[in-house]
Amino acid sequence: MASRIPQNFIDDLLDRTDIVELVDARIGLRKSGRNYTGLCPFHQEKTPSFSVSPDKQFYYCFGCGAGGNAIGFLMEFDRLEFRPAVEELAKKAGLEVPQDASPINPDIQKKQNSLFQQLERAQAYYQQQLREHPQRNRAIDYLKNRGVSGEIAKTFGIGYAPPGWNNLGKTLCATEDDEQQLIQAGMLVAKDERSHADRKETYDRFRDRIIFPIRDNRGRTIAFGGRVLGDDKPKYLNSPESPVFSKGRELYGLYEARQANSRLTQLIIVEGYMDVVALAQHDILNAVATLGTATSRDHLTKLFRMVSEVVFCFDGDKAGRQAAERALENALPVMEDGRQIRFMFLPEGEDPDSIVRKEGKAAFLARIDNALPLPEFFFDSLRQLADLGTLDGKARFSKLALKKLQPMPNGVLRQLMLDQLANLSNLSLERLLEFAPKEPSPPIDSYVDDKQPHSVRSKNNRPQIRRTQHPPRRNVRTPIEWVTLSLLHHPQFVEHLDDYPDLATTDTPGIDLLRELIQLLRANPSLNPGGIIGYWQGSQQQAHQEEIARLAATELPVKDKDRLKTEFLDALKLIASQHQEKALDYLLQKAKTEPLSEQEKKDLGRLLTKKSHLSE
Numbered sequence: 001m002a003s004r005i006p007q008n009f010i011d012d013l014l015d016r017t018d019i020v021e022l023v024d025a026r027i028g029l030r031k032s033g034r035n036y037t038g039l040c041p042f043h044q045e046k047t048p049s050f051s052v053s054p055d056k057q058f059y060y061c062f063g064c065g066a067g068g069n070a071i072g073f074l075m076e077f078d079r080l081e082f083r084p085a086v087e088e089l090a091k092k093a094g095l096e097v098p099q100d101a102s103p104i105n106p107d108i109q110k111k112q113n114s115l116f117q118q119l120e121r122a123q124a125y126y127q128q129q130l131r132e133h134p135q136r137n138r139a140i141d142y143l144k145n146r147g148v149s150g151e152i153a154k155t156f157g158i159g160y161a162p163p164g165w166n167n168l169g170k171t172l173c174a175t176e177d178d179e180q181q182l183i184q185a186g187m188l189v190a191k192d193e194r195s196h197a198d199r200k201e202t203y204d205r206f207r208d209r210i211i212f213p214i215r216d217n218r219g220r221t222i223a224f225g226g227r228v229l230g231d232d233k234p235k236y237l238n239s240p241e242s243p244v245f246s247k248g249r250e251l252y253g254l255y256e257a258r259q260a261n262s263r264l265t266q267l268i269i270v271e272g273y274m275d276v277v278a279l280a281q282h283d284i285l286n287a288v289a290t291l292g293t294a295t296s297r298d299h300l301t302k303l304f305r306m307v308s309e310v311v312f313c314f315d316g317d318k319a320g321r322q323a324a325e326r327a328l329e330n331a332l333p334v335m336e337d338g339r340q341i342r343f344m345f346l347p348e349g350e351d352p353d354s355i356v357r358k359e360g361k362a363a364f365l366a367r368i369d370n371a372l373p374l375p376e377f378f379f380d381s382l383r384q385l386a387d388l389g390t391l392d393g394k395a396r397f398s399k400l401a402l403k404k405l406q407p408m409p410n411g412v413l414r415q416l417m418l419d420q421l422a423n424l425s426n427l428s429l430e431r432l433l434e435f436a437p438k439e440p441s442p443p444i445d446s447y448v449d450d451k452q453p454h455s456v457r458s459k460n461n462r463p464q465i466r467r468t469q470h471p472p473r474r475n476v477r478t479p480i481e482w483v484t485l486s487l488l489h490h491p492q493f494v495e496h497l498d499d500y501p502d503l504a505t506t507d508t509p510g511i512d513l514l515r516e517l518i519q520l521l522r523a524n525p526s527l528n529p530g531g532i533i534g535y536w537q538g539s540q541q542q543a544h545q546e547e548i549a550r551l552a553a554t555e556l557p558v559k560d561k562d563r564l565k566t567e568f569l570d571a572l573k574l575i576a577s578q579h580q581e582k583a584l585d586y587l588l589q590k591a592k593t594e595p596l597s598e599q600e601k602k603d604l605g606r607l608l609t610k611k612s613h614l615s616e
Contacts, residue, residue: 014530015531016093017057019059019069027077029052034053035052049061050062050066058529060549066549067553068533068549111243112243116221118178120221122185123224125168126161126206126224127158127159133160149281155280156280159210159211161226182202186239187206214238215256217254223242227273236272236292238292247291249296251289251290251291252273253273269287269299270287270288270352278353282356282357283361304336310331310339312343314346316348324345327343328343332404335414337409343377375413383397385397394424397425482571483514487517488529489564492525493565510547520535532548
């Protein structure tokens with residue numbers, strides 16, 4: 001890597017950057033299935049062939065072959081060098097680009113992967129306790145009384161932390177490193193004093209609780225929530241933040257919702273784990289919950305990458321109304337046209353768990369259909385603060401509304417809400433806007449320099465940047481490409497490559513990229529295509545970036561993972577076989593014209609033996 005910015009910083013920056021938001025602000029995108037599409041800004045076209053994937057965090061044009069991650073897009077669209085592009089994204093993400101040019105320590109990624117492994121071990125432990133612990137019936141009875149079936153418990157990975165201070169620690173801590181990782185992951189709590197072995201005394205964070213694993217978008221366990229069975233406090237307990245877990249960015253149940261339906265159009269935000277689980281038990285599989293925090297802009301931005309509609313479900317008491325007000329405040333800045341938010345309030349004393357068990361699925365869905373749209377809730381909530389029957393009340397109403405609407409993106413919805421505000425205030429819109437806070441700066445498209453020779457504008461006035469034409473789109477044709485494509489979609493397949501050492505000496509086209517991809521995924525098997533492209537960002541390996549983008553944009557024709565694994569292994573076997581056939585043919589042909597050296601004779605014998613094994 002030629003980039004002098006540490007790779008772990010690049011990885012973190014890409015993880016914090018929403019490529020859909022970045023691209024949409026510059027060219028405009030439309031939701032199309034799981035991806036977003038638009039007219040390519042890098043070549044002239046009338047039919048959209050430019051696709052942006054929120055899951056893979058990369059873009060690709062099926063017309064000209066342009067592709068890459070958020071950094072690459074900013075470099076090409078804004079015509080920036082690598083470091084300025086990184087600095088621009090870092091500024092938006094609230095990060096400071098490191099000035100230290102020293103190379104990254106590869107152990108950093110390995111330590112993070114170790115945390116994921118420890119958390120997976122902890123999840124397996126808790127699930128085992130729910131099946132086998134002598135006191136498991138307390139947990140099982142609780143779940144049964146809440147109407148949770150064994151199937152739903154398995155889907156959400158629900159487990160049990162038995163009573164006692166050091167059950168998890170004794171089971172999982174074979175070494176001091178295990179203990180330190182579990183402390184870092186928040187599973188163990190270290191006491192202040194030290195033991196005679198100079199190791200910190202620890203105790204389990206979760207004790208005598210129902211355990212709910214919290215998973216990220218890739219299905220990795222990143223934290224846990226625990227619901228108490230006795231009278232201990234707090235009633236609900238979450239893992240603390242860690243290098244792999246941030247409460248303000250994650251949502252419980254989102255992974256499970258996406259597994260249940262890959263084409264979600266609506267998500268329901270509820271307040272607790274059991275609300276999500278109870279709704280799933282009644283075949284309402286699109287609910288998520290925040291993790292002890294208010295719904296943040298990051299939460300909503302994340303959800304709107306996947307769906308166009310979000311429904312908040314709150315208790316009908318005072319606390320529920322206050323939570324709704326906070327949610328509204330965080331929702332307005334992300335309310336772009338095409339997005340919809342509604343607010344549903346349950347009868348006082350009820351929550352989603354109790355109401356769905358009492359009324360059933362159909363009645364709950366009817367409540368969702370009747371939920372208040374954001375504009376209606378916006379004005380209703382303001383009416384509680386100001387009396388529209390008086391002049392000073394109207395003035396207060398207008399001032400509060402204008403202030404709240406100020407961070408809302410320009411668009412049709414914002415304009416309609418301003419029109420409604422003018423109607424309620426008995427003022428013309430022009431007069432009302434005289435008292436509005438200063439408008440935000442125009443979008444970046446307004447600053448594109450039309451005079452630059454390599455920048456033109458299309459008929460829809462979008463900036464078009466001329467570029468070298470890429471090769472036309474083509475399908476995956478070779479075993480090397482198939483293996484590379486499979487690894488991009490299922491990085492965990494990298495573990496099977498150890499059984500095929502001949503890849504190290506293969507000289508088939510595409511093998512250089514595959515070797516580097518293997519090395520990268522062995523160090524960090526959780527990278528998505530955008531992160532993989534970031535590995536070569538700022539280097540001279542432009543061809544690698546383009547090939548990864550092309551392959552990542554190719555859908556796997558095989559959806560079944562077990563079948564795909566079989567075909568992946570078959571492709572590996574074929575690569576090894578083709579390489580050996582080539583070397584064998586060379587030695588056999590040479591033997592016809594001249595004597596072989598001793599080493600060549602050994603190689604010939606080895607290849608003949610391997611050929612017989614591969615054909616078995």
